[in-house]
Amino acid sequence: MPSNSGRRRPFTQNITARLCRAEHLIQLWFSPVIWFLLLYFKLAEQLTMPYKKTEHYDPALTERLKADFKDILAGIGEDASREGLEKTPQRAAKAIQFLTQGYDQDAAAILRSAMFKEDYSEMVLVKDIELYSMCEHHMLPFFGKAHIAYIPNGHIVGLSKLPRVVDVYARRLQVQERLTLEIRDVIQETLQPLGVAVVIEARHMCMMMRGVQKQNSVTTTSAFTGEFLKSTTRAEFLKLVEARLH
Numbered sequence: 119m120p121s122n123s124g125r126r127r128p129f130t131q132n133i134t135a136r137l138c139r140a141e142h143l144i145q146l147w148f149s150p151v152i153w154f155l156l157l158y159f160k161l162a163e164q165l166t167m168p169y170k171k172t173e174h175y176d177p178a179l180t181e182r183l184k185a186d187f188k189d190i191l192a193g194i195g196e197d198a199s200r201e202g203l204e205k206t207p208q209r210a211a212k213a214i215q216f217l218t219q220g221y222d223q224d225a226a227a228i229l230r231s232a233m234f235k236e237d238y239s240e241m242v243l244v245k246d247i248e249l250y251s252m253c254e255h256h257m258l259p260f261f262g263k264a265h266i267a268y269i270p271n272g273h274i275v276g277l278s279k280l281p282r283v284v285d286v287y288a289r290r291l292q293v294q295e296r297l298t299l300e301i302r303d304v305i306q307e308t309l310q311p312l313g314v315a316v317v318i319e320a321r322h323m324c325m326m327m328r329g330v331q332k333q334n335s336v337t338t339t340s341a342f343t344g345e346f347l348k349s350t351t352r353a354e355f356l357k358l359v360e361a362r363l364h
Contacts, residue, residue: 183211220289232276262320313344
C-alpha cells in the first residue's frame, strides 16, 4: 500500500512556513526600529501641519449671491447648468466675499494690537507691499504696490501690521485715491506719529482690458502728514522707495 507521507509533506511544510512568517511579523512588530519609524512619521506629520487655515463664509449670503451670479450667467446667454459652469455661481459667491472681506475688519484695532513703546524716532519704511483691490466703478481689479513710512513718536507698530492695514482697505470696492488716504489717516490717528507717508502704484484692469485699453499705464497716488510735508523728509522717503538696497 503506497504511503501518504508524500502527499502530507507539502501541507506540513506550508503550515511550518506560515508559522515562521507569523513569528517573523510578530518579532518585526515589536522591533524598536518599527516603533521608532512610526513615531517619527507621526511627529513629522504634526510638524509639517502646525497651522491649518480655514475659510468661513456666510451660508445665507453665499446662497443669495449664488442665485445672483446664476442670473448674471443667464443674462449674458450662458447655460449655468453645463459642466464648466455648474459650480461657478458658488465659487463666484465665495470669491466676492473674500475680495470684499475688508468691510468686516478694523484697521485701527489691528494697529493697536501690536503697538510698543520705543524711543526710536527715525523713519520706518515698509515698501513694495503687494495690494489687490477692485475698482468700485466697474468691479474690475486693480493691483500694484504700496510704500508706507512713518516717524514714531513714542510708539512703534509691528511691521506686519502695515501690510495688514493695506489689505483691510484694499479688500473693498475702492478708488486708488481714497485707498491712499484711508491708509494714511488710520496710521496717523492710531499711532500719532510725527508723520506718515503713503505712495501707491497700481495698474487698473478697467483701463487695460476695456475702455481706453492702455496696457502699460500705471497710476501713482501719494498722501503725507506731519514731517513728510517738508520737502527734505519727503525727498528722503522717495529716495528710499526708489533705492534697491537688498
